[in-house]
Amino acid sequence: MIDVPALVAQAREGRPRAVARLISLVEGASPQLREVMAALAPLTGRAYVVGLTGSPGVGKSTSTSALVTAYRRQGKRVGVLAVDPSSPFSGGALLGDRVRMQEHATDPEVFIRSMATRGHLGGLAWSAPQAIRVLDAAGCDVVLVETVGVGQSEVEIAAQADTTIVLLAPGMGDGIQAAKAGILEIGDVYVVNKADRDGADATARELNHMLGLGEARSPGDWRPPIVKTVAAKQEGVDEVVAALDKHHTWMSEHGELAARRLRRAAQEVxxxxxxxxxxxxxxxxxxxxxxxxxxxxxxxxxxxxxxxxxxxxxxxx
Amino acid sequence: MIDVPALVAQAREGRPRAVARLISLVEGASPQLREVMAALAPLTGRAYVVGLTGSPGVGKSTSTSALVTAYRRQGKRVGVLAVDPSSPFSGGALLGDRVRMQEHATDPEVFIRSMATRGHLGGLAWSAPQAIRVLDAAGCDVVLVETVGVGQSEVEIAAQADTTIVLLAPGMGDGIQAAKAGILEIGDVYVVNKADRDGADATARELNHMLGLGEARSPGDWRPPIVKTVAAKQEGVDEVVAALDKHHTWMSEHGELAARRLRRAAQEVxxxxxxxxxxxxxxxxxxxxxxxxxxxxxxxxxxxxxxxxxxxxxxxx
Incomplete structure:
Protein backbone atom coordinates (compact mmCIF):
# COMPACT_ATOMS: atom_id res chain seq x y z
CA MET A 1 0.00 0.00 0.00
CA ILE A 2 1.20 3.47 -0.85
CA ASP A 3 1.38 6.05 1.94
CA VAL A 4 -1.01 8.51 0.32
CA PRO A 5 -0.81 11.30 2.94
CA ALA A 6 3.00 11.31 2.71
CA LEU A 7 2.87 11.33 -1.08
CA VAL A 8 0.39 14.23 -1.10
CA ALA A 9 2.57 16.17 1.36
CA GLN A 10 5.59 15.69 -0.93
CA ALA A 11 3.55 16.76 -3.97
CA ARG A 12 2.50 19.93 -2.12
CA GLU A 13 6.19 20.72 -1.66
CA GLY A 14 6.51 20.42 -5.45
CA ARG A 15 8.58 17.24 -5.59
CA PRO A 16 8.32 16.04 -9.19
CA ARG A 17 8.47 12.31 -8.40
CA ALA A 18 5.57 12.56 -5.98
CA VAL A 19 3.52 14.54 -8.52
CA ALA A 20 4.27 11.98 -11.25
CA ARG A 21 3.37 9.11 -8.95
CA LEU A 22 0.04 10.67 -7.95
CA ILE A 23 -0.89 11.23 -11.59
CA SER A 24 -0.08 7.60 -12.34
CA LEU A 25 -2.33 6.58 -9.46
CA VAL A 26 -5.30 8.60 -10.70
CA GLU A 27 -4.67 7.69 -14.35
CA GLY A 28 -4.44 3.97 -13.66
CA ALA A 29 -7.64 3.94 -11.57
CA SER A 30 -5.65 2.46 -8.67
CA PRO A 31 -7.57 0.92 -5.75
CA GLN A 32 -6.30 3.89 -3.76
CA LEU A 33 -7.79 6.38 -6.22
CA ARG A 34 -10.56 7.35 -3.83
CA GLU A 35 -8.11 7.90 -0.99
CA VAL A 36 -5.99 10.10 -3.27
CA MET A 37 -8.96 12.13 -4.45
CA ALA A 38 -10.25 12.66 -0.92
CA ALA A 39 -6.79 13.87 0.19
CA LEU A 40 -6.48 16.25 -2.78
CA ALA A 41 -9.99 17.76 -2.64
CA PRO A 42 -9.28 20.42 0.03
CA LEU A 43 -6.00 21.43 -1.67
CA THR A 44 -7.47 22.33 -5.04
CA GLY A 45 -9.25 25.18 -6.80
CA ARG A 46 -6.32 27.63 -6.96
CA ALA A 47 -4.79 26.83 -10.36
CA TYR A 48 -5.92 28.60 -13.53
CA VAL A 49 -6.65 25.87 -16.08
CA VAL A 50 -6.07 26.79 -19.73
CA GLY A 51 -7.04 24.41 -22.54
CA LEU A 52 -5.27 24.53 -25.93
CA THR A 53 -6.74 22.83 -28.95
CA GLY A 54 -6.66 22.89 -32.74
CA SER A 55 -6.20 20.67 -35.78
CA PRO A 56 -3.02 18.64 -36.26
CA GLY A 57 -0.25 20.81 -37.67
CA VAL A 58 -1.21 24.20 -36.22
CA GLY A 59 1.64 24.08 -33.69
CA LYS A 60 -0.05 23.14 -30.43
CA SER A 61 3.01 21.69 -28.72
CA THR A 62 5.23 24.60 -29.80
CA SER A 63 2.62 27.08 -28.57
CA THR A 64 2.27 25.27 -25.25
CA SER A 65 6.03 25.35 -24.81
CA ALA A 66 6.10 29.08 -25.65
CA LEU A 67 3.37 29.75 -23.08
CA VAL A 68 5.38 27.86 -20.46
CA THR A 69 8.36 30.13 -21.24
CA ALA A 70 6.19 33.25 -20.88
CA TYR A 71 4.67 32.15 -17.57
CA ARG A 72 8.07 31.10 -16.20
CA ARG A 73 9.38 34.60 -16.90
CA GLN A 74 6.63 35.78 -14.55
CA GLY A 75 7.93 33.35 -11.92
CA LYS A 76 4.85 31.16 -12.06
CA ARG A 77 4.78 27.41 -11.45
CA VAL A 78 3.35 25.69 -14.51
CA GLY A 79 1.79 22.28 -15.12
CA VAL A 80 1.36 20.83 -18.60
CA LEU A 81 -0.96 17.98 -19.46
CA ALA A 82 -0.56 16.81 -23.06
CA VAL A 83 -3.44 14.54 -23.95
CA ASP A 84 -2.63 12.14 -26.78
CA PRO A 85 -4.80 9.50 -28.27
CA SER A 86 -2.47 6.55 -27.89
CA SER A 87 -0.80 4.93 -30.81
CA PRO A 88 -2.10 1.43 -31.54
CA PHE A 89 1.51 0.29 -31.72
CA SER A 90 3.04 1.45 -28.48
CA GLY A 91 -0.06 1.65 -26.33
CA GLY A 92 1.45 4.83 -24.86
CA ALA A 93 1.91 8.48 -25.58
CA LEU A 94 4.15 9.53 -28.43
CA LEU A 95 7.37 11.41 -28.01
CA GLY A 96 6.58 14.42 -30.18
CA ASP A 97 5.51 16.66 -27.32
CA ARG A 98 8.38 15.74 -25.08
CA VAL A 99 10.87 16.65 -27.79
CA ARG A 100 9.33 20.09 -28.18
CA MET A 101 9.11 20.54 -24.41
CA GLN A 102 12.74 19.61 -23.81
CA GLU A 103 13.86 23.14 -22.90
CA HIS A 104 11.57 22.95 -19.85
CA ALA A 105 12.43 19.38 -18.88
CA THR A 106 14.99 20.34 -16.24
CA ASP A 107 13.05 23.27 -14.76
CA PRO A 108 11.86 22.24 -11.26
CA GLU A 109 8.95 24.68 -11.48
CA VAL A 110 7.49 22.98 -14.57
CA PHE A 111 5.58 19.69 -14.46
CA ILE A 112 4.99 18.03 -17.82
CA ARG A 113 2.83 14.97 -18.25
CA SER A 114 1.67 13.17 -21.37
CA MET A 115 -1.57 11.30 -21.03
CA ALA A 116 -2.88 8.65 -23.39
CA THR A 117 -6.63 8.51 -23.80
CA ARG A 118 -6.36 5.04 -25.36
CA GLY A 119 -9.20 5.66 -27.76
CA HIS A 120 -11.82 5.38 -25.02
CA LEU A 121 -14.96 7.33 -25.41
CA GLY A 122 -14.90 9.72 -22.51
CA GLY A 123 -11.22 9.00 -21.97
CA LEU A 124 -10.36 12.63 -21.43
CA ALA A 125 -13.38 13.37 -19.30
CA TRP A 126 -12.46 10.46 -17.08
CA SER A 127 -8.81 10.96 -16.10
CA ALA A 128 -7.90 14.53 -16.99
CA PRO A 129 -9.84 16.23 -14.18
CA GLN A 130 -8.04 14.05 -11.63
CA ALA A 131 -4.62 14.80 -13.14
CA ILE A 132 -5.46 18.52 -13.18
CA ARG A 133 -6.28 18.28 -9.45
CA VAL A 134 -2.89 16.72 -8.75
CA LEU A 135 -1.10 19.58 -10.56
CA ASP A 136 -3.34 22.10 -8.79
CA ALA A 137 -2.55 20.61 -5.37
CA ALA A 138 1.16 20.63 -6.29
CA GLY A 139 1.00 24.42 -6.32
CA CYS A 140 0.87 25.09 -10.05
CA ASP A 141 -0.36 28.60 -10.74
CA VAL A 142 -1.30 27.66 -14.28
CA VAL A 143 -2.16 24.26 -15.78
CA LEU A 144 -2.00 24.06 -19.57
CA VAL A 145 -4.02 21.19 -21.05
CA GLU A 146 -3.09 20.52 -24.65
CA THR A 147 -5.23 18.21 -26.74
CA VAL A 148 -5.23 17.09 -30.34
CA GLY A 149 -8.12 17.39 -32.60
CA VAL A 150 -11.41 18.89 -33.46
CA GLY A 151 -14.86 17.72 -32.63
CA GLN A 152 -15.62 15.82 -29.46
CA SER A 153 -12.18 16.15 -27.88
CA GLU A 154 -12.36 19.91 -28.33
CA VAL A 155 -15.70 20.07 -26.66
CA GLU A 156 -14.34 17.96 -23.82
CA ILE A 157 -11.28 20.14 -23.31
CA ALA A 158 -13.49 23.21 -23.19
CA ALA A 159 -15.49 21.50 -20.46
CA GLN A 160 -12.32 20.94 -18.37
CA ALA A 161 -10.67 24.34 -18.73
CA ASP A 162 -11.33 27.75 -17.22
CA THR A 163 -10.26 29.33 -20.50
CA THR A 164 -9.97 27.64 -23.89
CA ILE A 165 -7.48 28.72 -26.56
CA VAL A 166 -8.28 27.62 -30.10
CA LEU A 167 -5.22 27.57 -32.35
CA LEU A 168 -5.37 28.02 -36.11
CA ALA A 169 -2.71 28.33 -38.78
CA PRO A 170 -2.82 29.82 -42.28
CA GLY A 171 -3.82 27.46 -45.08
CA MET A 172 -5.55 24.83 -42.97
CA GLY A 173 -8.87 25.04 -44.79
CA ASP A 174 -11.44 27.68 -45.53
CA GLY A 175 -13.99 29.32 -43.31
CA ILE A 176 -16.75 26.79 -43.78
CA GLN A 177 -14.31 24.07 -42.77
CA ALA A 178 -13.39 25.93 -39.61
CA ALA A 179 -17.01 26.40 -38.72
CA LYS A 180 -17.75 22.74 -39.42
CA ALA A 181 -15.09 21.85 -36.93
CA GLY A 182 -17.18 23.55 -34.31
CA ILE A 183 -14.35 25.77 -33.09
CA LEU A 184 -16.44 28.91 -33.01
CA GLU A 185 -18.42 27.54 -30.12
CA ILE A 186 -15.61 26.91 -27.72
CA GLY A 187 -12.80 29.46 -28.00
CA ASP A 188 -12.34 32.17 -25.37
CA VAL A 189 -9.11 33.28 -27.06
CA TYR A 190 -8.17 32.57 -30.69
CA VAL A 191 -4.55 32.33 -31.78
CA VAL A 192 -3.44 32.37 -35.42
CA ASN A 193 -0.02 30.71 -35.16
CA LYS A 194 2.66 30.62 -37.89
CA ALA A 195 1.68 34.24 -38.53
CA ASP A 196 4.85 34.76 -40.61
CA ARG A 197 3.35 32.56 -43.32
CA ASP A 198 1.25 33.66 -46.26
CA GLY A 199 -2.43 33.89 -45.53
CA ALA A 200 -2.19 34.64 -41.80
CA ASP A 201 -3.95 37.98 -42.14
CA ALA A 202 -6.66 36.42 -44.29
CA THR A 203 -7.22 33.68 -41.72
CA ALA A 204 -7.46 36.24 -38.90
CA ARG A 205 -9.81 38.42 -40.94
CA GLU A 206 -12.08 35.54 -41.86
CA LEU A 207 -12.16 34.31 -38.28
CA ASN A 208 -12.97 37.82 -37.06
CA HIS A 209 -15.79 38.01 -39.58
CA MET A 210 -17.25 34.67 -38.51
CA LEU A 211 -17.03 35.53 -34.81
CA GLY A 212 -18.86 38.75 -35.61
CA LEU A 213 -21.73 36.85 -37.22
CA GLY A 214 -22.97 35.63 -33.84
CA GLU A 215 -26.03 36.90 -32.07
CA ALA A 216 -25.88 40.44 -30.78
CA ARG A 217 -23.80 40.59 -27.61
CA SER A 218 -24.68 42.52 -24.50
CA PRO A 219 -22.20 45.29 -23.57
CA GLY A 220 -20.69 43.20 -20.75
CA ASP A 221 -20.19 40.06 -22.90
CA TRP A 222 -16.80 38.58 -23.64
CA ARG A 223 -15.66 39.11 -27.23
CA PRO A 224 -12.97 36.47 -27.94
CA PRO A 225 -9.80 38.25 -29.08
CA ILE A 226 -7.68 37.00 -31.99
CA VAL A 227 -3.90 37.05 -31.39
CA LYS A 228 -1.27 36.39 -34.05
CA THR A 229 1.84 34.46 -32.97
CA VAL A 230 4.99 32.81 -34.24
CA ALA A 231 5.31 30.45 -31.30
CA ALA A 232 8.57 28.97 -32.54
CA LYS A 233 10.15 32.45 -32.18
CA GLN A 234 8.18 33.40 -29.02
CA GLU A 235 6.55 36.22 -31.04
CA GLY A 236 3.14 37.39 -29.82
CA VAL A 237 3.13 34.99 -26.87
CA ASP A 238 3.12 37.72 -24.22
CA GLU A 239 0.02 39.08 -25.96
CA VAL A 240 -1.62 35.66 -25.57
CA VAL A 241 -0.81 35.70 -21.84
CA ALA A 242 -2.27 39.22 -21.61
CA ALA A 243 -5.46 38.00 -23.32
CA LEU A 244 -5.65 35.10 -20.87
CA ASP A 245 -5.21 37.46 -17.90
CA LYS A 246 -7.96 39.66 -19.26
CA HIS A 247 -10.32 36.69 -19.67
CA HIS A 248 -9.51 35.46 -16.17
CA THR A 249 -10.33 38.88 -14.72
CA TRP A 250 -13.51 39.16 -16.79
CA MET A 251 -14.69 35.72 -15.62
CA SER A 252 -13.98 36.54 -11.97
CA GLU A 253 -15.87 39.82 -12.19
CA HIS A 254 -18.90 38.27 -13.92
CA GLY A 255 -19.24 35.14 -11.79
CA GLU A 256 -18.36 33.08 -14.86
CA LEU A 257 -15.32 31.39 -13.30
CA ALA A 258 -17.39 29.96 -10.44
CA ALA A 259 -20.19 29.03 -12.86
CA ARG A 260 -17.82 27.16 -15.18
CA ARG A 261 -16.22 25.30 -12.29
CA LEU A 262 -19.62 24.30 -10.96
CA ARG A 263 -20.72 23.00 -14.37
CA ARG A 264 -17.45 21.11 -14.66
CA ALA A 265 -17.89 19.49 -11.25
CA ALA A 266 -21.49 18.51 -12.04
CA GLN A 267 -20.47 16.92 -15.32
CA GLU A 268 -17.64 15.05 -13.64
CA VAL A 269 -19.81 13.68 -10.84
CA MET B 1 -50.36 11.55 -34.38
CA ILE B 2 -48.41 10.47 -37.40
CA ASP B 3 -49.48 7.31 -39.22
CA VAL B 4 -46.17 5.49 -38.75
CA PRO B 5 -47.00 2.28 -40.68
CA ALA B 6 -48.07 4.36 -43.73
CA LEU B 7 -44.94 6.51 -43.48
CA VAL B 8 -42.71 3.43 -43.26
CA ALA B 9 -44.47 1.87 -46.27
CA GLN B 10 -43.86 5.04 -48.28
CA ALA B 11 -40.21 5.12 -47.22
CA ARG B 12 -39.82 1.50 -48.37
CA GLU B 13 -41.03 2.60 -51.79
CA GLY B 14 -38.25 5.17 -51.75
CA ARG B 15 -40.33 8.30 -51.43
CA PRO B 16 -37.93 11.06 -50.36
CA ARG B 17 -40.42 13.02 -48.28
CA ALA B 18 -41.29 9.98 -46.20
CA VAL B 19 -37.59 9.19 -45.68
CA ALA B 20 -36.88 12.78 -44.64
CA ARG B 21 -39.83 12.79 -42.26
CA LEU B 22 -38.77 9.53 -40.61
CA ILE B 23 -35.25 10.84 -40.07
CA SER B 24 -36.68 13.99 -38.50
CA LEU B 25 -38.75 11.80 -36.19
CA VAL B 26 -35.77 9.75 -34.99
CA GLU B 27 -33.48 12.78 -34.82
CA GLY B 28 -35.92 14.84 -32.79
CA ALA B 29 -36.56 12.03 -30.30
CA SER B 30 -40.29 12.27 -31.09
CA PRO B 31 -42.77 10.55 -28.74
CA GLN B 32 -43.37 8.13 -31.61
CA LEU B 33 -39.67 7.27 -31.84
CA ARG B 34 -40.21 3.84 -30.31
CA GLU B 35 -43.05 3.05 -32.69
CA VAL B 36 -40.84 4.08 -35.63
CA MET B 37 -37.89 1.99 -34.43
CA ALA B 38 -40.08 -1.07 -33.86
CA ALA B 39 -41.53 -0.74 -37.36
CA LEU B 40 -38.08 -0.33 -38.95
CA ALA B 41 -36.30 -3.15 -37.09
CA PRO B 42 -37.39 -6.04 -39.35
CA LEU B 43 -36.62 -4.02 -42.51
CA THR B 44 -32.97 -3.34 -41.77
CA GLY B 45 -29.57 -5.01 -42.02
CA ARG B 46 -29.24 -4.97 -45.81
CA ALA B 47 -27.36 -1.69 -46.43
CA TYR B 48 -23.58 -1.52 -46.50
CA VAL B 49 -22.59 1.32 -44.16
CA VAL B 50 -19.39 3.19 -45.03
CA GLY B 51 -17.94 5.87 -42.73
CA LEU B 52 -15.73 8.67 -44.09
CA THR B 53 -13.62 10.77 -41.78
CA GLY B 54 -10.55 12.99 -41.74
CA SER B 55 -9.34 16.43 -40.67
CA PRO B 56 -10.97 19.59 -41.99
CA GLY B 57 -9.69 20.44 -45.45
CA VAL B 58 -8.92 16.95 -46.77
CA GLY B 59 -11.96 16.99 -49.04
CA LYS B 60 -14.51 14.82 -47.26
CA SER B 61 -17.61 16.29 -48.88
CA THR B 62 -16.07 16.21 -52.35
CA SER B 63 -15.00 12.59 -51.81
CA THR B 64 -18.44 11.62 -50.56
CA SER B 65 -20.00 13.20 -53.62
CA ALA B 66 -17.53 11.37 -55.90
CA LEU B 67 -18.38 8.05 -54.23
CA VAL B 68 -22.08 8.73 -54.78
CA THR B 69 -21.34 9.27 -58.48
CA ALA B 70 -19.39 6.00 -58.67
CA TYR B 71 -22.11 3.97 -56.92
CA ARG B 72 -24.86 5.56 -59.01
CA ARG B 73 -23.01 4.42 -62.16
CA GLN B 74 -23.42 0.89 -60.78
CA GLY B 75 -27.16 1.55 -60.45
CA LYS B 76 -27.11 1.45 -56.66
CA ARG B 77 -29.39 3.43 -54.36
CA VAL B 78 -27.27 5.58 -52.07
CA GLY B 79 -27.92 7.29 -48.75
CA VAL B 80 -25.66 10.04 -47.41
CA LEU B 81 -25.58 11.15 -43.80
CA ALA B 82 -23.37 14.23 -43.30
CA VAL B 83 -22.78 14.74 -39.61
CA ASP B 84 -21.94 18.36 -38.78
CA PRO B 85 -21.27 19.89 -35.44
CA SER B 86 -23.79 22.71 -35.55
CA SER B 87 -22.74 26.28 -35.84
CA PRO B 88 -23.38 28.29 -32.69
CA PHE B 89 -24.98 30.92 -34.88
CA SER B 90 -27.56 29.08 -36.89
CA GLY B 91 -28.17 26.15 -34.57
CA GLY B 92 -28.34 23.98 -37.68
CA ALA B 93 -26.17 22.26 -40.23
CA LEU B 94 -24.05 24.36 -42.55
CA LEU B 95 -24.57 24.60 -46.26
CA GLY B 96 -21.10 23.49 -47.34
CA ASP B 97 -22.05 19.87 -47.95
CA ARG B 98 -25.23 20.64 -49.75
CA VAL B 99 -23.41 22.91 -52.15
CA ARG B 100 -20.93 20.18 -53.00
CA MET B 101 -23.69 17.57 -53.22
CA GLN B 102 -25.84 19.65 -55.56
CA GLU B 103 -25.24 17.45 -58.59
CA HIS B 104 -27.02 14.62 -56.75
CA ALA B 105 -29.83 16.73 -55.31
CA THR B 106 -32.34 15.87 -58.03
CA ASP B 107 -31.46 12.16 -58.31
CA PRO B 108 -34.41 10.16 -56.87
CA GLU B 109 -32.07 7.28 -56.03
CA VAL B 110 -29.91 9.42 -53.73
CA PHE B 111 -30.97 10.46 -50.21
CA ILE B 112 -28.87 13.19 -48.63
CA ARG B 113 -29.29 14.27 -45.05
CA SER B 114 -27.26 16.66 -42.92
CA MET B 115 -27.35 16.00 -39.24
CA ALA B 116 -26.29 18.43 -36.54
CA THR B 117 -24.75 16.91 -33.44
CA ARG B 118 -25.23 20.18 -31.58
CA GLY B 119 -22.05 19.76 -29.60
CA HIS B 120 -23.49 17.00 -27.45
CA LEU B 121 -21.14 14.40 -26.16
CA GLY B 122 -22.40 11.19 -27.68
CA GLY B 123 -24.49 13.15 -30.17
CA LEU B 124 -23.45 10.98 -33.06
CA ALA B 125 -23.80 7.74 -31.14
CA TRP B 126 -27.31 8.73 -30.21
CA SER B 127 -29.09 9.68 -33.45
CA ALA B 128 -26.93 8.40 -36.29
CA PRO B 129 -27.75 4.68 -35.88
CA GLN B 130 -31.46 5.46 -36.07
CA ALA B 131 -31.02 7.61 -39.18
CA ILE B 132 -28.91 4.86 -40.78
CA ARG B 133 -31.76 2.40 -40.12
CA VAL B 134 -34.21 4.69 -41.89
CA LEU B 135 -31.96 4.86 -44.98
CA ASP B 136 -31.42 1.09 -44.78
CA ALA B 137 -35.18 0.43 -44.63
CA ALA B 138 -35.65 2.82 -47.57
CA GLY B 139 -33.74 0.38 -49.73
CA CYS B 140 -30.35 2.08 -49.88
CA ASP B 141 -27.67 -0.35 -51.01
CA VAL B 142 -24.96 1.85 -49.56
CA VAL B 143 -25.12 4.43 -46.78
CA LEU B 144 -22.19 6.88 -46.63
CA VAL B 145 -21.71 8.53 -43.24
CA GLU B 146 -19.44 11.55 -43.45
CA THR B 147 -18.17 13.14 -40.28
CA VAL B 148 -15.83 15.99 -39.48
CA GLY B 149 -12.89 15.64 -37.28
CA VAL B 150 -10.35 13.55 -35.57
CA GLY B 151 -10.45 12.09 -32.13
CA GLN B 152 -13.68 11.04 -30.49
CA SER B 153 -15.94 11.62 -33.48
CA GLU B 154 -13.66 9.41 -35.59
CA VAL B 155 -13.84 6.64 -33.06
CA GLU B 156 -17.60 7.00 -32.97
CA ILE B 157 -17.96 6.87 -36.73
CA ALA B 158 -15.85 3.74 -36.85
CA ALA B 159 -18.23 2.20 -34.31
CA GLN B 160 -21.23 2.94 -36.58
CA ALA B 161 -19.84 1.82 -39.92
CA ASP B 162 -19.19 -1.55 -41.52
CA THR B 163 -16.12 -0.08 -43.21
CA THR B 164 -14.30 3.13 -42.29
CA ILE B 165 -12.45 5.27 -44.84
CA VAL B 166 -9.86 7.64 -43.42
CA LEU B 167 -9.06 10.56 -45.74
CA LEU B 168 -5.76 12.39 -45.76
CA ALA B 169 -4.34 15.11 -47.96
CA PRO B 170 -0.75 16.17 -48.66
CA GLY B 171 0.69 18.80 -46.36
CA MET B 172 -1.70 18.33 -43.46
CA GLY B 173 1.01 17.61 -40.90
CA ASP B 174 3.75 15.07 -40.42
CA GLY B 175 3.59 11.44 -39.41
CA ILE B 176 3.66 12.01 -35.67
CA GLN B 177 0.73 14.36 -36.07
CA ALA B 178 -1.21 11.74 -38.02
CA ALA B 179 -0.53 9.14 -35.36
CA LYS B 180 -1.50 11.55 -32.60
CA ALA B 181 -4.82 11.97 -34.31
CA GLY B 182 -5.41 8.28 -33.72
CA ILE B 183 -6.28 7.58 -37.35
CA LEU B 184 -4.15 4.46 -37.60
CA GLU B 185 -6.47 2.61 -35.28
CA ILE B 186 -9.66 3.00 -37.20
CA GLY B 187 -9.14 2.95 -40.98
CA ASP B 188 -10.11 -0.06 -43.09
CA VAL B 189 -9.28 1.86 -46.27
CA TYR B 190 -7.01 4.92 -46.47
CA VAL B 191 -7.44 7.54 -49.17
CA VAL B 192 -4.87 10.21 -49.95
CA ASN B 193 -7.00 12.83 -51.67
CA LYS B 194 -5.73 15.85 -53.64
CA ALA B 195 -3.13 13.46 -55.04
CA ASP B 196 -2.26 15.94 -57.80
CA ARG B 197 -0.64 18.17 -55.19
CA ASP B 198 2.97 18.15 -54.07
CA GLY B 199 3.71 15.70 -51.31
CA ALA B 200 0.99 13.15 -52.09
CA ASP B 201 3.48 10.35 -52.70
CA ALA B 202 5.36 11.24 -49.52
CA THR B 203 2.14 11.19 -47.50
CA ALA B 204 1.17 7.78 -48.95
CA ARG B 205 4.68 6.41 -48.33
CA GLU B 206 4.78 7.63 -44.76
CA LEU B 207 1.31 6.26 -44.07
CA ASN B 208 2.28 2.93 -45.59
CA HIS B 209 5.36 2.86 -43.38
CA MET B 210 3.36 3.61 -40.22
CA LEU B 211 0.71 1.01 -41.04
CA GLY B 212 3.52 -1.49 -41.50
CA LEU B 213 4.88 -0.79 -38.03
CA GLY B 214 1.94 -2.59 -36.41
CA GLU B 215 2.08 -5.97 -34.77
CA ALA B 216 2.76 -8.91 -37.07
CA ARG B 217 -0.40 -9.83 -38.93
CA SER B 218 -1.69 -13.33 -39.55
CA PRO B 219 -1.90 -14.34 -43.22
CA GLY B 220 -5.71 -13.94 -43.29
CA ASP B 221 -5.68 -10.47 -41.72
CA TRP B 222 -6.92 -7.38 -43.49
CA ARG B 223 -4.15 -5.03 -44.57
CA PRO B 224 -5.75 -1.58 -45.10
CA PRO B 225 -5.00 -0.43 -48.65
CA ILE B 226 -3.97 3.13 -49.50
CA VAL B 227 -5.69 4.65 -52.54
CA LYS B 228 -4.75 7.97 -54.15
CA THR B 229 -7.57 10.13 -55.49
CA VAL B 230 -8.40 13.51 -56.95
CA ALA B 231 -12.03 13.43 -55.89
CA ALA B 232 -12.84 16.75 -57.55
CA LYS B 233 -11.96 15.13 -60.92
CA GLN B 234 -13.39 11.69 -60.04
CA GLU B 235 -9.86 10.26 -60.38
CA GLY B 236 -9.15 7.09 -58.41
CA VAL B 237 -12.68 6.87 -57.05
CA ASP B 238 -13.49 3.57 -58.80
CA GLU B 239 -10.39 2.17 -57.08
CA VAL B 240 -11.83 3.27 -53.73
CA VAL B 241 -15.08 1.48 -54.54
CA ALA B 242 -13.08 -1.63 -55.50
CA ALA B 243 -11.24 -1.47 -52.16
CA LEU B 244 -14.57 -1.17 -50.35
CA ASP B 245 -15.97 -4.18 -52.24
CA LYS B 246 -12.89 -6.16 -51.31
CA HIS B 247 -13.21 -5.24 -47.65
CA HIS B 248 -16.90 -6.11 -47.66
CA THR B 249 -16.15 -9.53 -49.13
CA TRP B 250 -13.29 -10.10 -46.69
CA MET B 251 -15.51 -9.22 -43.72
CA SER B 252 -18.30 -11.51 -44.90
CA GLU B 253 -15.90 -14.41 -45.37
CA HIS B 254 -14.26 -13.95 -41.97
CA GLY B 255 -17.37 -13.38 -39.88
CA GLU B 256 -16.18 -9.85 -39.24
CA LEU B 257 -19.27 -8.15 -40.68
CA ALA B 258 -21.59 -9.98 -38.27
CA ALA B 259 -19.15 -9.38 -35.38
CA ARG B 260 -18.99 -5.64 -36.07
CA ARG B 261 -22.76 -5.35 -36.32
CA LEU B 262 -23.18 -7.23 -33.05
CA ARG B 263 -20.69 -4.93 -31.28
CA ARG B 264 -22.46 -1.93 -32.74
CA ALA B 265 -25.86 -3.12 -31.53
CA ALA B 266 -24.48 -3.86 -28.04
CA GLN B 267 -22.96 -0.40 -27.79
CA GLU B 268 -26.16 1.20 -28.99
CA VAL B 269 -28.36 -0.68 -26.52
Missing part, protein backbone atom coordinates in the same frame (compact mmCIF):
# COMPACT_ATOMS: atom_id res chain seq x y z
CA UNK A 270 -22.42 12.56 -13.37
CA UNK A 271 -19.81 10.88 -15.56
CA UNK A 272 -18.37 8.97 -12.62
CA UNK A 273 -21.86 7.92 -11.49
CA UNK A 274 -22.89 6.75 -14.95
CA UNK A 275 -19.65 4.84 -15.38
CA UNK A 276 -20.18 3.14 -12.04
CA UNK A 277 -23.69 2.12 -13.13
CA UNK A 278 -22.31 0.79 -16.40
CA UNK A 279 -19.88 -1.36 -14.43
CA UNK A 280 -22.78 -2.56 -12.33
CA UNK A 281 -24.53 -3.78 -15.53
CA UNK A 282 -21.50 -5.90 -16.27
CA UNK A 283 -21.14 -7.16 -12.67
CA UNK A 284 -24.77 -8.21 -12.33
CA UNK A 285 -25.21 -9.96 -15.66
CA UNK A 286 -21.80 -10.43 -17.17
CA UNK A 287 -21.79 -9.39 -20.79
CA UNK A 288 -24.01 -12.29 -21.80
CA UNK A 289 -27.34 -10.63 -21.20
CA UNK A 290 -26.31 -7.57 -23.21
CA UNK A 291 -24.86 -9.76 -25.98
CA UNK A 292 -28.09 -11.75 -26.30
CA UNK A 293 -30.10 -8.53 -26.60
CA UNK A 294 -27.63 -7.07 -29.09
CA UNK A 295 -27.86 -10.20 -31.25
CA UNK A 296 -31.63 -9.76 -31.46
CA UNK A 297 -31.15 -6.11 -32.45
CA UNK A 298 -28.56 -7.02 -35.09
CA UNK A 299 -30.95 -9.65 -36.48
CA UNK A 300 -33.85 -7.17 -36.64
CA UNK A 301 -35.91 -9.18 -34.12
CA UNK A 302 -35.94 -6.40 -31.56
CA UNK A 303 -35.44 -2.64 -31.78
CA UNK A 304 -32.71 -1.03 -29.72
CA UNK A 305 -35.07 0.90 -27.42
CA UNK A 306 -36.99 -2.19 -26.39
CA UNK A 307 -33.66 -3.94 -25.81
CA UNK A 308 -32.52 -1.07 -23.58
CA UNK A 309 -35.78 -1.35 -21.60
CA UNK A 310 -35.07 -5.02 -20.95
CA UNK A 311 -31.52 -4.25 -19.88
CA UNK A 312 -32.66 -1.60 -17.39
CA UNK A 313 -35.43 -3.81 -16.04
CA UNK A 314 -32.92 -6.57 -15.36
CA UNK A 315 -30.74 -4.12 -13.39
CA UNK A 316 -33.32 -2.38 -11.25
CA UNK A 317 -35.94 -5.17 -11.05
CA UNK B 270 -26.00 0.22 -23.69
CA UNK B 271 -25.92 3.90 -24.71
CA UNK B 272 -29.71 4.08 -24.80
CA UNK B 273 -29.97 2.35 -21.43
CA UNK B 274 -27.40 4.62 -19.79
CA UNK B 275 -29.08 7.71 -21.25
CA UNK B 276 -32.42 6.55 -19.91
CA UNK B 277 -30.86 6.11 -16.46
CA UNK B 278 -29.35 9.59 -16.72
CA UNK B 279 -32.80 10.99 -17.43
CA UNK B 280 -34.11 9.08 -14.44
CA UNK B 281 -31.55 10.90 -12.26
CA UNK B 282 -33.03 14.18 -13.41
CA UNK B 283 -36.65 13.01 -13.07
CA UNK B 284 -36.23 11.72 -9.53
CA UNK B 285 -34.24 14.60 -8.08
CA UNK B 286 -34.39 17.44 -10.52
CA UNK B 287 -30.99 18.96 -11.11
CA UNK B 288 -30.87 20.34 -7.60
CA UNK B 289 -29.38 17.32 -5.92
CA UNK B 290 -26.59 17.08 -8.51
CA UNK B 291 -25.97 20.84 -8.30
CA UNK B 292 -25.61 20.71 -4.53
CA UNK B 293 -23.11 17.88 -4.79
CA UNK B 294 -21.21 19.65 -7.57
CA UNK B 295 -20.98 22.81 -5.47
CA UNK B 296 -19.32 20.82 -2.68
CA UNK B 297 -16.86 19.34 -5.20
CA UNK B 298 -16.09 22.78 -6.67
CA UNK B 299 -15.50 24.12 -3.14
CA UNK B 300 -13.17 21.24 -2.25
CA UNK B 301 -15.49 19.99 0.50
CA UNK B 302 -16.13 16.67 -1.19
CA UNK B 303 -14.24 14.65 -3.79
CA UNK B 304 -15.99 13.72 -7.03
CA UNK B 305 -16.06 9.97 -6.34
CA UNK B 306 -17.79 10.37 -2.99
CA UNK B 307 -20.24 12.74 -4.66
CA UNK B 308 -20.97 10.14 -7.34
CA UNK B 309 -21.59 7.53 -4.61
CA UNK B 310 -24.19 9.82 -3.03
CA UNK B 311 -25.85 10.41 -6.38
CA UNK B 312 -26.14 6.67 -7.10
CA UNK B 313 -27.39 5.92 -3.60
CA UNK B 314 -30.15 8.47 -4.04
CA UNK B 315 -31.25 6.77 -7.27
CA UNK B 316 -31.22 3.13 -6.27
CA UNK B 317 -31.89 3.49 -2.54
Missing amino acids: ETIAVTALRERFARVHGDRHLDALAQKVADGELDSYSAADELIASLTG | ETIAVTALRERFARVHGDRHLDALAQKVADGELDSYSAADELIASLTG
